[in-house]
Each structure stands twice: as structure tokens, then as C-alpha cells.
Amino acid sequence: MRLHKNLCFAVIDGLHQIFNENEYADKVVQILLKRDKRWGSRDRGFVAETTYEIVRYKRLYSEIANVKAPYDRDNLWRLFAVWATLKGIKLPDWKYFEQTPSRKIKGKFDELIKIRKFRESIPDWMDELGLKELGEKIWTDEIKVQNEQAEVILRVNTLKTNKKDLQLKLQSENIETEFLSNYPSALKLKERTNVFRTEAFKNGWFEVQDASSQLVADFLDVKPGMKVVDVCAGAGGKTLHLASLMENKGQIIAMDIYESKLKKLKVRARRNGVHNVELKVIDSTKPIKKLHAKADRLLIDAPCSGLGVLRRNPDAKWKLTPEFIENIKQTQTEVLDKYSKMVKPGGKMVYATCSILPSENEEQIDKFLTSETGKAFTFVKDKKVLAHKFGYDGFYMALLEKKTIN
Known part of the structure; x- marks a missing residue:
């Protein structure tokens, strides 16, 4: 070279x-x-x-x-x-x-x-933390994979097309993809290229979304016609996936503390042909209280350390601090307590992070279920995705159900 x-x-x-x-x-x-x-x-x-x-x-x-x-x-x-x-x-x-x-x-x-x-x-403190929480073998294997370049994964927008037609459309634009088994909406690029210039993207046929991230909306078990709240929606990758799973029927309330992120979601929703999403900025406690016991489904894609997505954000290794991780764990506890109240009896909630640390994942769920608010919920199942085992981003998701009132 x-x-x-x-x-x-x-x-x-x-x-x-x-x-x-x-x-x-x-x-x-x-x-x-x-x-x-x-x-x-x-x-x-x-x-x-x-x-x-x-x-x-x-x-x-x-x-x-x-x-x-x-x-x-x-x-x-x-x-x-x-x-x-x-x-x-x-x-x-x-x-x-x-x-x-x-x-x-x-x-x-x-x-x-x-x-x-x-x-x-990696910094000394990060190595010590990973070792303490995951053990020698898992941490060694996981941090190695987190240094590899992430593959580009697309999620087909089933409101506009299907996986096969998207594959053929991209092929006509000289982009080769392959299906991923166990990921119903995913296509993987065979070679890295700028997919945002394609006609298929401009027409809203797909979004770029890692395979692990695509598991979260499926985990929530949504159905057309439901009232669904995505409370940490950000720019809306999972919101849009939920809309396609719901076939544009029912209502999704996408909430975030950052209005700028919701504005990006608005643009993406228009391109995707999504019209069952309502945007709400969390600027006080009012928007949350108005939805108490109203949601059939709630997604809490919680703020986290991001230690499961270092492959795409390598600079996070140098920006993160031990103090930030301690603070974010406190935020996660507060978010679970405050936002879970929006689930109605018999409804379900998913708590998800893109972290691999048990202290941000399983331990948060255990703590929540023994809290006053959490006693109203039962644990259904969880899934821990490690990059070195699955090949995609590190993620955690837990499904909880709110008990019905006798």
C-alpha cells in the first residue's frame, strides 16, 4: 500500500x-x-x-x-x-x-x-471492572471481539417491502447481501459501502440496525392495535421496528428527554411510511403521570455504559469513566422505578441495554423486582447477548409482566 x-x-x-x-x-x-x-x-x-x-x-x-x-x-x-x-x-x-x-x-x-x-x-479500570463482573475467560473473549470492526446489518422495513425484494433491489444497485438465520428482518452486507445513497434507503425500504438490536422489539411481543410506549426512544431505531411489527396499527408513543433526537425520528418515520407514532418530550413528570397504567407494552431502552457496542464506538473506551458507570446505574434504577408505572395490569415491559455488565443488567432487574414498584411485576424471561458468542453487538433484555388486579 x-x-x-x-x-x-x-x-x-x-x-x-x-x-x-x-x-x-x-x-x-x-x-x-x-x-x-x-x-x-x-x-x-x-x-x-x-x-x-x-x-x-x-x-x-x-x-x-x-x-x-x-x-x-x-x-x-x-x-x-x-x-x-x-x-x-x-x-x-x-x-x-x-x-x-x-x-x-x-x-x-x-x-x-x-x-x-x-x-x-483498554484503561486499567475497565480491565479490572470487566474481570470482576464477567470473569477471566468471558471478559478476555468479549473484549477481544469488541475490538473488531462491526459488520453492517440492515433491517428490512416490512411496511414497504420484504427481505427478498430488498435483497434484489440492492443487488440492482451493486450491493450484495446475505440473510442471517435467527434474525427474521436482517440482511448483512457482504462488503462495506455507503448504503445511505441507495434508492432503497431513500424510499424507506430499510434502516441500518445491528442484529442484536433487532432482537429487542421482537422480545416485547407487540401486536397490531396495542398502545405501546418507547420511553427512551432516541432517534427511533427500535420505535420504527415496533411500528413495522404492529403493521402501523395501534399507537406508539415515542418519548425522550432530548427533543433533537425525536426530530430525527420524525424524519425517519416519514421515510419509513410510519404513521402510528406520537412524539413526546419528557420535560417534566406530567407526560409520564398521564400514561400511568395505560400501556399494553413498554420499552425501556435504558441509558447505559455502552460496553456492548465498543466495536462501533471505540472512542467510548477513552471517554467513559468509573464515575459515569456508577451514575448511570443509579439512573437505570430511577428509570425502572419511574417509567414502569406506565404499564397497565396484564401488560408487559422490556428493560434493555447495550451493556455486557451484570451490574447494569441482571442485577438491576433483581433489585427492581424486590422494590415497592417492582413487586407488581413478575419476571418472564431474559436474554444476554455477548458479541464473542453471537457475532453481533453485546445486549441485554429482560421481559417482565405486570400482575393483574384480583
């Missing part, structure tokens, strides 16, 4: 924004990819994948390069040189790569990969 200066400069600029200005990697990469209209798909692929790879292995590469935050541009070039050397890429005769100790880099790499926290490039 031959390195091109303009592409390498884009990577360095992106790393500066992510590491030094604390910006989100996905947003930075999105902007970088629009930097030069002359770039082809291979150029854009290089910029995106290289940026993500260096973000993913920041700790390992920093240790090898002997650099620390805050990273000046010389340090960022040193990180880049480590990445290129370990990939077997010949470094060009640029001033940034003068005196790069290639042999020393490889020797240091061989030494560090024997230690998990360096090999998988």
Missing part, C-alpha cells in the same frame, strides 16, 4: 479532534469523508478505517510510541507510524517519519500483546 499525504493529513486532523478536543469519532469521520470530492470509495475507506483503528488501539500504540496525551501533531504522526509499521506498510520519505524505529516498534508490540490491557488497548 502506498500512503498519500492528503489522506494521511485527514487522519491526523481527525485524531487531533477525537483525542484532544474530545469530539465523537463517528461525527469526526463523517465530516472528514466530505473533505475532498475527488476521493473515491477506497480513499474514504482508508481515512475512516485508519482513524478508527488508531482510536481503537490508542493505548497500545501510545505505549509503543512512548507518547502521552495531550497529543501534539508530532505525537499523532508517531502513532500513525506505529500503525503503519505494524500493518507492514512501507513508510515514505516524509519528515514525519524520520528516525522511525521499525524494529523497536515490532519488538515492543511482541512484548505488550502478552498483557490483555495493552493487547486490547
Whole structure:
């Protein structure tokens, strides 16, 4: 592979924004990819994948390069040189790569990969937490997979088409996909490409949604005609899935504390042909109280650490803190207590997270079921999805049913 200066400069600029200005990697990469209209798909692929790879292995590469935050541009070039050397890429005769100790880099790499926290490039506290909650084997296997690039999975919008027709439509646009067994609405891309430019996407035939995430709406056991509340709806990936499972019949109330996210959901719903969704901003306790004991089904896609989706958000490793995780667990407890009151007797509720930590998942459910509010519910079933076992994002979901009044 031959390195091109303009592409390498884009990577360095992106790393500066992510590491030094604390910006989100996905947003930075999105902007970088629009930097030069002359770039082809291979150029854009290089910029995106290289940026993500260096973000993913920041700790390992920093240790090898002997650099620390805050990273000046010389340090960022040193990180880049480590990445290129370990990939077997010949470094060009640029001033940034003068005196790069290639042999020393490889020797240091061989030494560090024997230690998990360096090999998988994670903070000490995260390694200790994962080990404590999941045990040596599961944590070692899981964090390894969380460093692999996530595959692109589509969810067919059954309000507009079916899986076979979507596959054929994408094929006509030179995009090859394959079915996934045990995931009724999923298609997997055989090669990464920008699916958002396709006619199929513009016509609302699909959404990009990981296979594990697609399990959550199914788990809620919705039926057409029901009153369903999605209380942490965000931009609405699961809301739209619920709408398709309900065949646009009944009512979905999509709620969130962020109005900006619900505005994105409104745009997506229009494209998807979804018209049974009502949007509500949670700006006080009133919207919740109005729905007390009214919902046939409730989805709590709870705020969480996101440790199950590090493959798509590698910069979260460097943004997360132990204090944040402790705070988010308190939020989860409060959300369960407050929002579960919207379920009517005989109704069902799913609590879901994209975390792999038992303290955010099973332990939250156990705690809830022994609380005053939780005593009104019975545990039906749960599902823990680990990336190293299933191949897709780490997720947890628990189904609870509210007891009927005698």
C-alpha cells in the first residue's frame, strides 16, 4: 500500500479532534469523508478505517510510541507510524517519519500483546471492572471481539417491502447481501459501502440496525392495535421496528428527554411510511403521570455504559469513566422505578441495554423486582447477548409482566 499525504493529513486532523478536543469519532469521520470530492470509495475507506483503528488501539500504540496525551501533531504522526509499521506498510520519505524505529516498534508490540490491557488497548479500570463482573475467560473473549470492526446489518422495513425484494433491489444497485438465520428482518452486507445513497434507503425500504438490536422489539411481543410506549426512544431505531411489527396499527408513543433526537425520528418515520407514532418530550413528570397504567407494552431502552457496542464506538473506551458507570446505574434504577408505572395490569415491559455488565443488567432487574414498584411485576424471561458468542453487538433484555388486579 502506498500512503498519500492528503489522506494521511485527514487522519491526523481527525485524531487531533477525537483525542484532544474530545469530539465523537463517528461525527469526526463523517465530516472528514466530505473533505475532498475527488476521493473515491477506497480513499474514504482508508481515512475512516485508519482513524478508527488508531482510536481503537490508542493505548497500545501510545505505549509503543512512548507518547502521552495531550497529543501534539508530532505525537499523532508517531502513532500513525506505529500503525503503519505494524500493518507492514512501507513508510515514505516524509519528515514525519524520520528516525522511525521499525524494529523497536515490532519488538515492543511482541512484548505488550502478552498483557490483555495493552493487547486490547483498554484503561486499567475497565480491565479490572470487566474481570470482576464477567470473569477471566468471558471478559478476555468479549473484549477481544469488541475490538473488531462491526459488520453492517440492515433491517428490512416490512411496511414497504420484504427481505427478498430488498435483497434484489440492492443487488440492482451493486450491493450484495446475505440473510442471517435467527434474525427474521436482517440482511448483512457482504462488503462495506455507503448504503445511505441507495434508492432503497431513500424510499424507506430499510434502516441500518445491528442484529442484536433487532432482537429487542421482537422480545416485547407487540401486536397490531396495542398502545405501546418507547420511553427512551432516541432517534427511533427500535420505535420504527415496533411500528413495522404492529403493521402501523395501534399507537406508539415515542418519548425522550432530548427533543433533537425525536426530530430525527420524525424524519425517519416519514421515510419509513410510519404513521402510528406520537412524539413526546419528557420535560417534566406530567407526560409520564398521564400514561400511568395505560400501556399494553413498554420499552425501556435504558441509558447505559455502552460496553456492548465498543466495536462501533471505540472512542467510548477513552471517554467513559468509573464515575459515569456508577451514575448511570443509579439512573437505570430511577428509570425502572419511574417509567414502569406506565404499564397497565396484564401488560408487559422490556428493560434493555447495550451493556455486557451484570451490574447494569441482571442485577438491576433483581433489585427492581424486590422494590415497592417492582413487586407488581413478575419476571418472564431474559436474554444476554455477548458479541464473542453471537457475532453481533453485546445486549441485554429482560421481559417482565405486570400482575393483574384480583
